[in-house]
Amino acid sequence: MSNKAVILGCNYYIGLSVIRCLGVHGIQTVAVDYSEENTYGAKSKYTSERLIAPHYKNESKQFIQFLIDYAKKQSAKPVLFPCHDSYLEVIDEYLDEIRKYYLIPQTEQGLYTKAMNKEVLHRIAMEKGVNVPETVRVNEENLFEKVESILKYPCIVKPTDSPTFVAKFRRKLFKVHNRQELQEALAKAEEAGLEVIIQRIIPGFDDHMHTFDAYxxxxxxxxxxxxxQKFRQYPINFGASVYTGQKYIPELYEIGGKFLEEIGWKGFAEIEFKKDANTGKFYLIEINARTTNFNTLINKIGLNMPYIAYRELTGNPLPPKAIKENTGQVFWYGYEDMLAVKDYIKTGQLTVPQVVKSLFKKHAYAIWDWKDPKPGISYAGIIAGKFTKKFLKK
Known part of the structure; x- marks a missing residue:
């Protein structure tokens, strides 16, 4: 296979999972980061090359030129895998140019960005007849009255641009319980120059979160x-998957598959839904346009999404496949799940017996792999270093 796979962002386990998914099939994988620091994913035995590029955001043009210069030296177009929203944003900005030198599923410039922008996605979903949480915009008249009558407290203040918001506040959103907290949250967002929307919280514990993952x-x-089906998230209630199980839900295919096809999507996407505990209706929450957190689980149940993309883009597509049974397998990111469990128990949302019982399922681990131990050992060293710093500060 002469087409290399260029993986952007290997300081996180998503990039690591892509490297492994492709490396096991003998594909040459190129790990690209902007720094050597904490790039444990690049330490996989399946990594063929490691490159340090200009910073994707601080030096966007130089970063794109770096990728183009690398591709020009290859005998065949590499396949590009952005593994973080921030990488995806800059790739989308230069998509028409980058596609001259790389194979990437999406052909419509701007579609990635539309899907990641919560405000735009909300509007598109409504146009397509997909349920979305009731929303109030910050520039609407009688803003606070509408929040109190339509959304009610508590509600959430949610960014339209998640990567920038998370980089600034180290959280995905603000949960507010009254008018004063809402005013404070809106002031913080305005001071940071970030656009936000206000949404109703769909009732239901974290196990009411579901996803439709498709190519x-x-x-x-x-x-x-x-x-x-998600079971636990970190941060709890409004975070990323740390303990998620595969569960066959045909209705999500009917809603999610139709929606993605109608908007002209190409490549991998994950739609997050929340099932209303009172009505049973599924509400579209967001779209992950890059490889998802629990990619190791998707691979373990028989859908190697990075390899599926690679095969199609290099002209040798795999036959269609869907998982239409319950496999009983779960994804587990042990370190953050321990942090989540502590908070779930502290807030009374879970009990110790419930947590212990959940740990006896078949696991797909986020990082650890007996056949490829170096990334896991490197990550353990990173975590140990963090604890040491905290201890020394005391």
């Missing part, structure tokens, strides 16, 4: 898919 071919048709 759409170059005809924008779903060719591979599975559905999942």
């Amino acid at each position: 759409l071919n170059q005809d924008s048709k779903v060719s591979h898919w599975a559905t999942f």
Whole structure:
């Protein structure tokens, strides 16, 4: 296979999972980061090359030129895998240019950004008849009255641009319980120059969060898919998956597959839904346009999404496949799950017996792999270093 795979962002386990998914099939993987620091994913035995590029955000043009210069030296177009929203944003900005030198599923410049922008996604979903949480915009008249009558407290203040918001505040959103907290949250966002929207919280514990994970071919048709149920997130209630199980839910395919096909999506996407505990309706929360956190689980149940993309883009597509049974397998990110469990128990949302019982399922680990131990050992060293620093500060 002469087409290399260029993986952007290997200081996180998503990049590591992509490297492994492709490396096991003998594909040359190129790990690209802007720094050597904490790039434990690049230490995989399946990494063929390691490159340090200009910073994707601080030096965007130089970063794109770096990728182009590298591709020009190759005998065949590399396949590009952005593994973080921030990488995806800059790739989308220069998509028409980068596609001259790389194979990447999406062909419509701007579609990645539309899907990641919560305000735009909300509007598109409404146009397509997909349920979305009731929303109030900050520039609407009688803002606070509308929040109190339509959304009610508590509600959430949510960024339209998640990567920038998370980088600034180290959280995905603000949860507010009254008018004063809402005013404070809006002031923080305004001071940071970030656009936000205010939304109703869909009732239900974290196990009411579900996902539809799919690959759409170059005809924008779903060719591979599975559905999942979250059990625990970190930070709790409004965070990323740390303990998620595969569960076959046909309704999510009916909603999610139709939506992605209608907007002309190509490549991998994950739609997050929340099931209303009172009505049973599924509400679209967001779209992850890059490889998802629990990619190791998707691979373990039989859908190697990075390899599916690689095969199609290099002209040798795999046959369609869907997981239409319950496998009983779960994804587990042990370190952050321990932090989450502490908070779930502290707030009375889970009990110790419930947590212990959940740990006896078949696991797909976020980082650890007996066949490829170096990334896990490196990550353990990073965590140990953090604890040491905290201890020395006391």
